[in-house]
Amino acid sequence: MAAPRTAFSQGRFYGAPTVERRLPGVRLAHLQATKRADHVDEHSHDDAHFVLATHGRYITTAAGPETEGPVLVYNPPGVVHRDRFIDGGGYFLAVSFAPADWRALADAGRGAAIDALRLTGPVARRAALRLTRSLLARDAETLSLEGLSLELAAQALTPSADGDKRPSWLDRAETYLADRFDQPITVADLAEVAGVHPVHLARGYRRWMGAAPGDRLRTRRLERAADLLMRGRDPIGEIALASGFCDQSHLNRQFLKAYGVTPGEFARLCGRRPVVASVQDEAGGAA
Structure with missing residues (x-):
């Protein structure tokens, strides 16, 4: 019988935090990858989260064309994936929204994407990079971090209309x-x-x-x-x-x-x- 997939709680990843901030509705962390690619199995997360790979070769199963760095991915709550760094020593930003908070954001907007996304637009990447820089500075104002987190969240809160097909x-x-x-x-x-x-x-x-x-x-x-x-x-x-x-x-x-x-x-x-x-x-x- 196959072993059950790992389901991570909010803010938990195959990584050790170098910096971490817990804000109302969102948890931010910059982490160092702790697992080799062949030790990363299919898994899921209870939260909705964004991952920005900031160092190393990152592979994702998120839908969309293959992209090179900086790789930015959105995964909805519960989606099964096997995103991983090919080599050791990878670093990444993780922006995690608890399920209830993510539903509230979706209800207040136009809904949320139900599938994993590979975000390649300049707005999303700019927000993620600025968020990384602010978090690593360790003295950023909470308001600034929250604002950048919501800018990033907005990129997954505008799905295509029903019936549209790329x-x-x-x-x-x-x-x-x-x-x-x-x-x-x-x-x-x-x-x-x-x-x-x-x-x-x-x-x-x-x-x-x-x-x-x-x-x-x-x-x-x-x-x-x-x-x-x-x-x-x-x-x-x-x-x-x-x-x-x-x-x-x-x-x-x-x-x-x-x-x-x-x-x-x-x-x-x-x-x-x-x-x-x-x-x-x-x-x-x-x-």
Whole structure:
């Protein structure tokens, strides 16, 4: 007979907290992973929670296209999954809402997503990264942490209308972007791969992704840059070129705009010391 799946109570994960804050309705923690991938079985959580992987190679079973760092996932209460770090030493932010509090948020809004989500939008990632930075600072005001937590929660409280179904051609286009993000790509290229008219493709991207195809290409490039920052020690200038950006200054501007932190700040959140060129990496030099 198969062993019963582990069901974690609120705020509990396969990880040891480095920082933890308990607020009204939500628990925040930055944790170090404590289990190797082959020791992580299918499990569930009593709470609704968000996980942002901040260091290491993270694999998730949440629905959606495969993404690189920073990986941000929403899991509803009770959903069975096997999210895990491939290598040891992973770190992650966890934002946990007790079931009753999550139901209250859903009832006050438009309802909550019933399936796991892989959140790739800039609003969600910006909120999660700012929340990580505030939590690690250890002196953030409760109001600030609560506000950022609710910004993040809102990303799972606006599900698609009943009867809507994401078109399969969008997955083909997204895969093409993921495979060729470091090359010049046109709307015509995407439309040919997807098998739809360019106008239909542009409209579909805006409806289903909330962004233009060019925005999604930039997102893919930023995902690769963040992944390289999380996993390696290459100079930021080299990471910029490897991710499809013109230079380090270009990456600085786009990274700050999308995530609310510079590449150097993100690298420090991930626990590494960035190697930067002469280009200024602070907000004032990235305008």
